Amino acid sequence: MKNITMVDRSKYLADKAVEALMEEALLTPKPGLVDRRDTGSHSDMNLDLMLKSAASLQETFYKIGEAAWSEKPTQKLREKIARIGRKGEYDMLKETKGVNTHKGAIWAIGLLTAASAIKGPEADAGSITDTAAQIARFDDRYAPVKETNGEKAIKKYQVRGAKGQAQQGFPHVIDIGLPALLQYREAGHPEEQARLYSLISMMAYLDDTCLLHRGGSQVLEQTKERCRKILLAGGPASGQGWRHLLQLNNYLIEENASPGGSADLLAAVLFIDSIQIRLSRYKTELQLQKL
Structure with missing residues (x-):
């Protein structure tokens, strides 16, 4: 790992970023979201489109990793990453024929990819999210003036949104989603159920601007309440929790x-988790070499 090159690291991070997006899409059943079972609340999307969209972002994440290699969080880097991200969004929309499949993911995973490139292969999860936050706190002076649906929801409902989430170091990822995934996995539950548990745990506390934009505050609060019922029932591994999960999807x-x-x-949780698994294996190998 010490002799890793910029090309190797950037390709590795891009591979993991795309893999995380694909694994998120494939996870089933996700309430209101596209998965292997149905298209959720999306009449313009399907699983095949989500997978094609994720694959189209390989070069974007590679270039972000390349741009951030051996750099520090600066406004110049922030704006360089933003330019790459906007080009990636253009490529994604070309692939999906105008359907916005992964715009938010380009922002979140792009920042985490850049932070991982900066901190190197031995960085832990907290170091990666902290570095991503430092990058996100710089303004992009060349950002399009047009207000997004997420920004409209942030103003209307006075919530933090994706930008605030990143600037705070992805607290729902590092404090809720990742610990939930590890907890459920270590309890012996199947990987897919551990990932669903992670998703539901974050949904129970996140002011999701996508929910607010399409459903308003009442749907957001009802969703949070239903997610907490799933968690209190023992999560998706329990019969009652599973029934609540399917009911939430229908709702x-x-x-x-x-x-x-x-x-x-x-997707951010899965991206960081995959990097940490490799780091853990590397540390184990070092310990074995010392024996």
């Missing part, structure tokens, strides 16, 4: 609301 479809922000954060 969000009926309300035509989708927790897209939570989906982006789950």
Whole structure:
């Protein structure tokens, strides 16, 4: 790991970023979201489109990793990453014929990719999210003036949104989603259920601007309440928790609301988790070499 090159590291991070987006898409059943079972609350998306969209971002994440290699968080880097991200968004929309599949994920995973490139292969999760926050706190002076749906929801409902989440160091990822994933996995539950538990844990506390935009505050609060019921029932591994999960999916479809922000954060959890697994294996190998 010490002799790793910029090309190797950037390719590795891009591979892990795309893999995280694909694994998030494949996870089933996700309430209100596209998965292997249904298209959730999205009439313009399907699983094949989500996977194609994720694959189209390989070069974007590679270039972000390349740009951040051996750099420090600065406004110049922030704006360089933003330019790459906007080009990636253009490529994504070209692949999806105008459907916004991963705009939020480009922001979140792009920042984490850059932070991982800066901190190097031995960085822990907290160091990565802290560095991502430092980058996110710089303004992008060349950002488009047009207000996004997420920004409209932030103003209307006075919530933090994706930008605030990043600037605070992804607290729902590092304090809720990742610990939930590890806890459920270590308890012996199947990997897919551990990932669902992570998603539901974040949804229970996140002011998801995608839900707010499409469903308003009432749908957001009802979703949080239903997620807490799933958790109190023991999560998706329990029969009652599983039934609550399916009921939540039906509810969000009926309300035509989708927790897209939570989906982006789950991809962030999976991205960081995959890097940490490799780090853990590397440390174990070092310990064995000393024996």
